[in-house]
Amino acid sequence: MDNLDPVNLANLVQRLARERSFFEGIFEAVREGILVVTRQGRIEYANSAACRMVALKEADVGKASLWRLVPGLRESLELAPDASLDGLTAQSREIELTYPEHRIVRLYIVPFREELGDGMSAERFAVILSDVTREVQSTEERIESERISSILLLAAGVAHEIGNPLNSLTIHLQLIRRQLRKLERTPGIEKIEKSVAVCESEVDRLDGIIRHFLEAIRPNPPDFQDVDLFACLEEVLQVQEHELQDRGLSVEIEAASASPVVRADRNQVKQVFFNIIKNAMEAMSPGGKIRVRLRADDDFCYIHFGDTGKGIAQDDLPRIFQPFHTTKKNGHGLGLMIVQRIMREHGGQVGIDSREGIGTVVTLKFPRRDRRVRLLERGQRN
Ligand SMILES: Nc1ncnc2c1ncn2[C@@H]1O[C@H](COP(=O)(O)OP(=O)(O)O)[C@@H](O)[C@H]1O
Ligand SMILES: [Mg+2]
Numbered sequence: 195m196d197n198l199d200p201v202n203l204a205n206l207v208q209r210l211a212r213e214r215s216f217f218e219g220i221f222e223a224v225r226e227g228i229l230v231v232t233r234q235g236r237i238e239y240a241n242s243a244a245c246r247m248v249a250l251k252e253a254d255v256g257k258a259s260l261w262r263l264v265p266g267l268r269e270s271l272e273l274a275p276d277a278s279l280d281g282l283t284a285q286s287r288e289i290e291l292t293y294p295e296h297r298i299v300r301l302y303i304v305p306f307r308e309e310l311g312d313g314m315s316a317e318r319f320a321v322i323l324s325d326v327t328r329e330v331q332s333t334e335e336r337i338e339s340e341r342i343s344s345i346l347l348l349a350a351g352v353a354h355e356i357g358n359p360l361n362s363l364t365i366h367l368q369l370i371r372r373q374l375r376k377l378e379r380t381p382g383i384e385k386i387e388k389s390v391a392v393c394e395s396e397v398d399r400l401d402g403i404i405r406h407f408l409e410a411i412r413p414n415p416p417d418f419q420d421v422d423l424f425a426c427l428e429e430v431l432q433v434q435e436h437e438l439q440d441r442g443l444s445v446e447i448e449a450a451s452a453s454p455v456v457r458a459d460r461n462q463v464k465q466v467f468f469n470i471i472k473n474a475m476e477a478m479s480p481g482g483k484i485r486v487r488l489r490a491d492d493d494f495c496y497i498h499f500g501d502t503g504k505g506i507a508q509d510d511l512p513r514i515f516q517p518f519h520t521t522k523k524n525g526h527g528l529g530l531m532i533v534q535r536i537m538r539e540h541g542g543q544v545g546i547d548s549r550e551g552i553g554t555v556v557t558l559k560f561p562r563r564d565r566r567v568r569l570l571e572r573g574q575r576n
């Protein structure tokens with residue numbers, strides 16, 4: 195210093211000022227908060243990110259105490275008020291702020307020694323603050339979804355267990371019915387019969403809820419075989435024949451000469467057909483007609499299920515595949531969700547076209563068995 199003339203001194207001061215503003219510029223630009231704190235806890239420097247994160251006023255920089263700002267921090271670092279920082283290693287802590295908004299900030303605290311010359315030194319901390327609110331939240335969300343799946347698993351177990359007593363109830367209700375038939379018909383007996391009928395239908399309902407619930411939450415991977423779609427359709431219609439008759443509905447099938455064969459899980463395909471036909475039946479009044487059309491091109495097999503039912507309101511269309519969306523008094527809102535899941539697992543698709551008051555067409559699209567690999571033309575990917 196003694197050798198510097200005033201011009202050089204001025205130059206040096208200017209250079210130092212430039213460097214200082216250069217570093218300040220960097221410190222202000224980073225997203226992390228930066229604090230420089232004396233051993234006694236006084237905050238000597240804070241960039242604006244740090245001020246924001248710990249709700250520190252800029253005017254208080256140089257006066258405020260970090261120990262006061264974050265109660266318990268000094269104790270948690272096991273730092274006695276006058277102790278030296280020797281031996282203290284870098285440590286991190288998380289703090290939670292509730293004002294002005296809820297945030298979680300991670301503090302990374304690094305002790306350092308500043309040499310002042312002549313064997314003197316000052317002990318300080320640099321504290322780097324990062325906002326980890328998002329990180330913590332996404333961990334919490336993951337835990338939440340794990341919690342939900344374990345609840346589902348538990349529910350599935352319970353639902354499964356309910357199956358056995360339900361079976362036994364069904365059998366005993368049948369026995370009661372049989373016994374009643376043998377008795378002389380009196381008003382008292384008729385009352386009992388009515389109650390038995392109510393019990394039966396409630397047991398049925400419970401059984402339906404549990405079956406649907408289990409199907410919905412337990413996605414089985416498809417067991418792929420060669421499946422004749424037409425044969426599947428016939429089998430399902432046979433099961434539903436009674437209900438179709440009771441409701442006064444007719445079915446018309448239109449198929450191209452060769453029956454389409456796809457790689458699929460037979461039972462799952464039947465489940466899909468069942469759910470779609472069931473919905474069609476429930477949408478129609480006596481005299482209604484279901485028209486099933488099968489066709490195929492080089493790459494896909496299509497099945498269209500048309501009905502003459504009440505159709506779906508425009509507003510409801512985007513929601514029909516969502517679980518538990520139902521417009522029916524006794525609906526579960528799981529049928530179409532299951533249909534969609536199964537079709538996806540088969541590399542297929544399900545589409546719905548509906549006009550209120552006119553009817554609905556559900557279209558299933560299966561990839562063809564003999565066309566598993568297909569070269570896409572440019573712009574053809576969907
Ligand atoms: N063929 C159809 N005609 C009219 N509405 C339908 C048809 N298929 C489905 N929907 C509508 O989609 C909803 C969801 O169907 P779904 O998932 O099978 O559940 P659910 O049958 O238990 O209500 C039904 O409540 C109904 O409003
Ligand atoms: Mg349904």
